[in-house]
Amino acid sequence: MSSSPPSPILVDVGEGVELSVLTWNLDGAARPALLVHGLASNATLWSGVAESLAANGHPVAAVDLRGHGHSSKPDVGYDFATINTDLRSVLGRLGWDSGEPVVAGQSWGANVVLDFAAHNPDALSGLVLVDGGTIELSSNFADWPTCKEALTPPKLTGIKVGDFEEMIRSRHPDWPETGIAGSIANMEVLEDFTIRPWLSLDHHLQILRHLWEHRPSELYRLVGCPVTLIVAEDPTNARWMAGKRHGVTSAAAALANCEVRWVRGDHDLQAQYPALVAGLIESTPERSESTTGAES
Numbered sequence: 001m002s003s004s005p006p007s008p009i010l011v012d013v014g015e016g017v018e019l020s021v022l023t024w025n026l027d028g029a030a031r032p033a034l035l036v037h038g039l040a041s042n043a044t045l046w047s048g049v050a051e052s053l054a055a056n057g058h059p060v061a062a063v064d065l066r067g068h069g070h071s072s073k074p075d076v077g078y079d080f081a082t083i084n085t086d087l088r089s090v091l092g093r094l095g096w097d098s099g100e101p102v103v104a105g106q107s108w109g110a111n112v113v114l115d116f117a118a119h120n121p122d123a124l125s126g127l128v129l130v131d132g133g134t135i136e137l138s139s140n141f142a143d144w145p146t147c148k149e150a151l152t153p154p155k156l157t158g159i160k161v162g163d164f165e166e167m168i169r170s171r172h173p174d175w176p177e178t179g180i181a182g183s184i185a186n187m188e189v190l191e192d193f194t195i196r197p198w199l200s201l202d203h204h205l206q207i208l209r210h211l212w213e214h215r216p217s218e219l220y221r222l223v224g225c226p227v228t229l230i231v232a233e234d235p236t237n238a239r240w241m242a243g244k245r246h247g248v249t250s251a252a253a254a255l256a257n258c259e260v261r262w263v264r265g266d267h268d269l270q271a272q273y274p275a276l277v278a279g280l281i282e283s284t285p286e287r288s289e290s291t292t293g294a295e296s
Contacts, residue, residue: 008043008070011063013089017077020070021090022047022062025054031125032096033281035062036087038107038132038268039207040153040199042069045182048274049104053281063090065109067203069185078206080115080214087116091123104128104281106270108207111135111214118222126225126284130277131232131267134247137212147212153204157196161189172266179271220254226285229260230277232269257285 008020022043033053035046043062050060064071066086067078077083091097103124105113110132117127141147156164161184168183169175175183187195197204231248234241252258261280263269270277 008064009093011090011093013066013086015074015077017066017072017074017086019066019072019086019090020064021093022050023094024050024060025057026059026061026094028054028057028059030057030059031286032059032061032094032101034087034091034094034096034101034103035060035270036103036105036109036113037062037065037068038105038109039211040068040186040197040204041106041109041268042182042185042198044069044185045106045179045268045271047182048176048178049270049278049281051178052275052278056278056282058282059094059096061090061094061096063087065112067199067207069198073198073200073203075202078203079210080112083112084116084119087112088120088123097123099123099287100125102126102128102281102284102286104130104270104277105132106130107132107267108135108211111211111216114216114219114223115214117225117227118219121222121224124225125286125288127223127227128230128281128284129227130230130270133229134216134244134251135211136214136216136247138215139247140243141212144209144212148205148208151208153197153201156187158194161187161193161195164195172272175266175272176274178274179268182271183268217250217254220251221256223255224257225287226257227255227259228280228284229258230269230280231260231262232267233262233264235264259284 010018043064046062053060110129114133
């Protein structure tokens with residue numbers, strides 16, 4: 001299938017805000033899948049996964065959350081409750097609001113869909129968390145100012161798009177073209193061929209503050225559908241991995257139906273290994289056939 005993303009549909013989520021949603025194979029007969037990106041990312045970073053799922057008969061949608069990509073960029077609404085409402089509107093617009101879809105999120109987007117599953121227990125049949133959903137920043141930083149200082153993004157505005165593409169390719173030499181194109185699409189390309197992030201710094205920091213306040217450990221017990229945790233393993237950072245393993249192990253123990261899959265790779269596993277991630281999304285059990293999984 002082509003690596004070029006399809007034309008988006010626009011979903012009105014209220015108060016003048018529209019979300020851009022890419023769709024594939026909406027007439028497919030298999031279980032539908034909704035894909036949710038991470039912080040400062042965008043829907044097209046899921047293109048490789050979406051193409052694999054669509055080729056196997058799944059209807060697929062990937063959303064640009066508010067402030068990101070080609071969606072509206074209001075000054076408010078970056079809290080988890082509002083984004084949950086946005087996702088409900090997307091599912092309703094697609095006709096997937098009767099509990100049948102599997103929903104996948106990456107990084108902050110995984111925390112978003114975990115929160116959605118906890119507060120909308122009948123809205124989905126399966127949940128996939130890609131290197132996220134277990135992010136609890138208050139466990140890693142003593143206070144919000146420390147967190148903000150450490151995680152404020154670097155300035156990328158003004159870099160030539162060609163130089164940015166070269167940087168992405170050099171950092172991720174094993175990524176397929178869908179991943180490279182998806183990363184470039186995190187940026188708006190201006191008339192002088194320089195870039196700036198679609199997500200403004202103010203909106204980025206609003207989201208980061210809400211993520212700092214988020215407590216996924218209090219939500220695991222509220223999630224009733226089967227969950228697949230796909231976790232990036234970095235063998236070069238033993239200290240970081242020790243804390244990460246502790247968080248993942250705690251999540252897997254608290255979730256009612258959970259399987260964990262460790263994958264040696266980058267944080268954006270969906271961009272690096274789209275076919276693998278698509279296969280794990282497909283194999284996530286539906287609620288009716290769920291069994292408690294074991295860590296692998």
